Amino acid sequence: xxxxxxxxxxxxxxxxxxxxxxxxxxxxxxxxxxxxxxxxxxxxxxxxxxxxxxxxxxxxxxxxxxxxxxxxxxxxxxxxxxxxxxxxxxxxxxxxxxxxxxxxxxxxxxxxxxxxxxxxxxxxxxxxxxxxxxxxxxxxxxxxxxxxxxxxxxxxxxxxxxxxxxxxxxxxxxxxxxxxxxxxxxxxxxxxxxxxxxxxxxxxxxxxxxxxxxxxxxxxxxxxxxxxxxxxxxxxxxxxxxxxxxxxxxxxxxxxxxxxxxxxxxxxxxxxxxxxxxxxxxxxxxxxxxxxxxxxxxxxxxxxxxxxxxxxxxxx
Ligand code: NAP
Numbered sequence: 001x002x003x004x005x006x007x008x009x010x011x012x013x014x015x016x017x018x019x020x021x022x023x024x025x026x027x028x029x030x031x032x033x034x035x036x037x038x039x040x041x042x043x044x045x046x047x048x049x050x051x052x053x054x055x056x057x058x059x060x061x062x063x064x065x066x067x068x069x070x071x072x073x074x075x076x077x078x079x080x081x082x083x084x085x086x087x088x089x090x091x092x093x094x095x096x097x098x099x100x101x102x103x104x105x106x107x108x109x110x111x112x113x114x115x116x117x118x119x120x121x122x123x124x125x126x127x128x129x130x131x132x133x134x135x136x137x138x139x140x141x142x143x144x145x146x147x148x149x150x151x152x153x154x155x156x157x158x159x160x161x162x163x164x165x166x167x168x169x170x171x172x173x174x175x176x177x178x179x180x181x182x183x184x185x186x187x188x189x190x191x192x193x194x195x196x197x198x199x200x201x202x203x204x205x206x207x208x209x210x211x212x213x214x215x216x217x218x219x220x221x222x223x224x225x226x227x228x229x230x231x232x233x234x235x236x237x238x239x240x241x242x243x244x245x246x247x248x249x250x251x252x253x254x255x256x257x258x259x260x261x262x263x264x265x266x267x268x269x270x271x272x273x274x275x276x277x278x279x280x281x282x283x284x285x286x287x288x289x290x291x292x293x294x295x296x297x298x299x300x301x302x303x304x305x306x307x308x309x310x311x312x313x314x315x316x
Contacts, residue, residue, distance in 0.1 A: 003024050004303060005047070012292065049070070052075050055080070062085045069092065078204075081093055096290075116141070143166045152183070171195060173185070190214075197224065201213055201229045222250070228254040231257060253274045
């Protein structure tokens with residue numbers, strides 16, 4: 001029996017690609033020199049697309065595939081997938097929530113500790129031989145401090161749980177107060193920022209959260225505050241952030257995500273009050289394997305007519 005067609009938008013985790021290659025006739029969109037011609041060749045047969053939060057799925061590709069019915073997206077955030085276009089065309093979109101929650105929370109904590117306690121600059125201090133000339137400068141502390149979380153969802157709650165282990169006082173902001181959550185709630189990001197020392201952003205990306213952390217929020221956090229972004233680059237006014245870090249109007253920042261990643265504003269490279277990471281929140285073999293399995297399971301469920309394990313709420 002011939003295998004179903006699967007359009008893969010961009011390179012995925014190697015072992016996941018191997019699973020997809022085994023089950024489908026895969027078409028590598030990113031490798032195609034003539035993309036419209038590839039779409040034309042599979043337009044009459046292709047019901048499935050595999051992509052990721054990074055690669056996304058554009059309306060033009062959706063439009064070119066009239067038989068498309070299922071999208072398996074690798075990652076929990078799907079702001080780069082045109083969900084409205086999928087919904088309008090009756091296409092089911094799936095993502096990979098939950099399995100990545102704890103590793104992303106761990107990564108966030110690596111950023112919190114390395115930003116506030118200056119682990120990265122200390123490492124450089126030792127390597128550069130500066131220790132031989134004198135002791136390193138002291139830092140702020142983490143335990144017992146006030147931590148604000150913008151987006152107290154699955155990952156936000158796992159970050160908060162770790163924060164409680166550090167004796168921190170956790171507060172949060174979201175679109176509304178959550179039932180059963182006892183942490184103090186602040187109705188705006190600025191109000192939350194004014195009341196905490198470490199502010200963590202862990203919302204979805206997309207239009208709704210664009211520059212949710214504005215220049216005003218950064219100013220409210222202030223010269224003694226730290227901003228940690230594990231969400232999407234778009235959720236922060238990056239220009240205002242760079243300026244505040246360069247002028248000492250913000251104490252420090254730990255950033256995993258950027259507006260035009262993998263391009264990072266070069267001004268940040270000169271600053272030692274910022275820790276930079278290449279979007280590796282979920283980047284462990286364990287978690288990437290589990291995420292890949294969810295993509296495989298969602299696509300397989302569609303082809304055997306079973307309920308989809310993790311469809312996004314918008315297309316349910
Ligand atoms: P989730 O459970 O859906 O949580 C998202 C939270 O964001 C919810 O608490 C929601 O609260 C809040 N939120 C949504 N829209 C908002 C808005 N406009 N203003 C304020 N708060 C808003 O999702 P999750 O699994 O925790 O993942 C969260 C995000 O983390 C993903 O969407 C992705 O962007 C990011 N992420 C990054 C990495 C990485 O590698 N850096 C890895 C995984 C995930 P309300 O509904 O109450 O507003």
